[in-house]
Amino acid sequence: MTQHTLDTAAWLHEIAPDDLRRTVDVLYRVHRLVVLVTDLPTLLLSIMEESKQVAQAEACALMLYDAITEDLYFEVALGESGDQSALKREVRLKLGQGIAGSAALTRQSVSVADARTDDRFFKQADETSGFETRSLLAVPLVDRDALIGVLEVVNKVGGGPFTNADLHVMEMFGSLVATSIANARLIEQNLRAERLAAIGQAVAGLSHYTKNIITGLSGSVDLIDQGLSQNNSEFILRSWPIFKRSTQKISDFVEDMLSFSKPRKPLIEPFDVRTVVKDVSDTVSGTVAKKEIGLHIDCARAAPTVRADQRGLYRVLLNLVSNAADAVPRTNGVIRLHAETADSGALIIEVADNGPGVPDEIARQIFDPFFSTKGSRGTGLGLAVTQKIVVEHGGQITVSRAPDGGALFRVVIPQEVDGQE
Template identity: 30%
Template sequence: MPSLYVIQGNGQGSHFDLTELVSSSDDRVIGIGREKGNDITVEDHEASRRHAEIRKHNDTYSLTDLDSSNGTFLNNCRIAEAELKSGDRIQIGRTLFLYSHGEGGHLPPANVEIVGTESGDDGSRIIAAVPDKLGPNLPPLPQDDTQNHWLVQAQNNLDVMYRTALAVSHTLDIDDLLDRILQLVFDWVEADRGCIMLREEETGQLITKARRDREAGTKSSMTISRTILDYVLERHEGVLTSNAQGDDRFRSGQSVLRTGVHEAICVPMQGRYGQIGVLYVDTLTPLGEVMASGGQRFTDEHLKLMVAIGHQAALAVEDTTYYSAMVQSERLAAVGQTIATLSHHIKNILQGIHGGSYLVEMGLDKNDLGVTDKGWGIVRRNQQKISSLVMDMLSFSKDRKPEPSPSDIPALLAEIIETVKQRAEDAAISVHCKTPDNFPVLLCDTEALSRAILNVVTNAIDAVEELSDGTVNITTEIDEKREVVHVRVTD
């Protein structure tokens, strides 16, 4: 199923079914932009009102920019029109979409069958087993293979990648994650200094998030060559230099000379959706001293493995960032839901106070103490509801336990009708209630039930408020076999 997913920006986590959007469009075109009339509305101030459109051509989809102010980008390249492929990233303003065509060898789960030994079809034998936790190191090679240098090096590399995978899977804190990555690199590479820099989402500037020095007591500032960083970011490739000050690639960079770096490795942290930063290590030891002690500290093997580590770290940072954004989104949604619920309760209480106040005023005007007492009773009950609501807000962190007590349902419904009576009369809406005779006393949470029914009745009044002959009916039914009472509100 062709779909667009919002993976960055407002509405992160949203999903759009392109097949459904195309079928609802007369010209098979899906509009994208800031304007509300678009099929996909982008809440982004950097997006144009009508920014881009997606067209269907047989089984494929194409993306077209509509002369937008800030352009439409496909996989980090600005485009005028391009055919979409599964996995493409579409950037509009600061909003990033992921296109998925929904193709592939997907088969229903029912096609997988587990056979048992009793059927006679299972002829498999277990010939080896490895525990799911191998510890800090992989199993050693057989003795006759340890002479093979390439095989030993391959196992060392695999060991580093295994420990990297464990490190990135054990934490959801980015700072702790990056510090673990640097520790692994220093355990494997003889670097003097190292750091991880991440791109700031708003400005695109590199910000140092983690740093490590071989000498623990070192507190001096770390200077990194802008020339090397720019080379890695622009070319999207890792670099190794064993003589940075004499390297032809950086000959024009004065920053290399100022830093005094002799050996350095800098690799991009390439994630799913772009570069998120760089991983950098270097040494200040002069090349002559290094060669005299037995050769280069950094090799091509170090570079290749650091590229893999950088990619693994980038994926982990993206996952952690996405998880944090998802948690934040859920918290905001919970806050919004709470505000909506409280607003509904407060509106009901104010409505009751308004109705009671009206009766009090009418009783005072007519010098009718009976009407005044009736109105004041409604006001007093709603004051008690305010007190209960405040107590619920104070104990919001804990679930409110139901407090069952003997409840007279017909009396409860009569109280609700009295609460909404004035508003219903003002809107020329008739409210009727019908309950069976000899209605039994029930054991329930009267306050919670009153809130729930009052909310539904208020919604019903809102729904018919603009009609000339609006009616709201409240009926009750008793199911004795199931010991259930139904309260129905219709409009």
């Protein structure tokens, strides 16, 4: 048995020039792999392929340590023959069991010339894989004192044991592999924690939002009930607009969730953009009247027919106009909706308001799903859905400052010209 640690480079003086060249070459390649390959399974597979070559081994294997069950299992096994998948499925080694288990327990590399004559050799691995192990070199993988697994190279090509140079190169490989695995796990853990926190926040926000609408809805239903039972039309007239607004909000919300959650190819059809603009202005007429907003529409320079997904365009305009209606001041609120066909044939729509505009600090975030400054009055889905629909049309949406200081949203939807998009 040979035992080594990495704290001396004396071996470099003893190494044959050919071996040295081989070693430097492979370290250079592996270093490039670590920098360039970002997904762990591909990285591990490439490093294993390299280790097999550098140690001139017939086969190699990476065993990972499961800290819960406290045993080692095969993650990657590369070799010319043998049933690799059975090995991965069936063989697990306790710490101290087999040569890999010994390397893991003592955290020292183990090199044996003929595994079959070594008492520690775990024969079941060969029986399961159908592979015949002779020489074997097992290197423990340790990162910041934590055991990650064991790297093994098996059967030196041409017979004989693995050399001292093989052992040192494999130990270098081992430390790279251990760090790569530990880093990848850390990144994965952080991502998962961030994702869970984001999902939690989104669900809390959405629940709050829907709860508010449902409270409004049930309040108005109670009033309508009272009105009906007491034959009091005053109650019904008062609660009817709240009821209508709440059902509209619920249906908008569901529509936004649906548009947002699945990729969709737009259903392109010819229509008059004025029809969609009229639908939007009808939908917001209640809010516009209540807040006494001046809604100015100008579609004079829009071509009579545009080609787009009609429902999609309706959602885009409704979201932009609703946001503008939320943003305008309580008195003298003004929204301008302008649609025109550019010389290129593209449909350009602008929605401007005289609200406070979008502050520079949040301009980058407003298209993110669930980003909202409206607390429980907004889902933060509106602009995310709007952008998704525009992008699905191959178009663009941008925000800037309107001449009177408010927000100006500009949507460009390319149109087919002479049969081409």
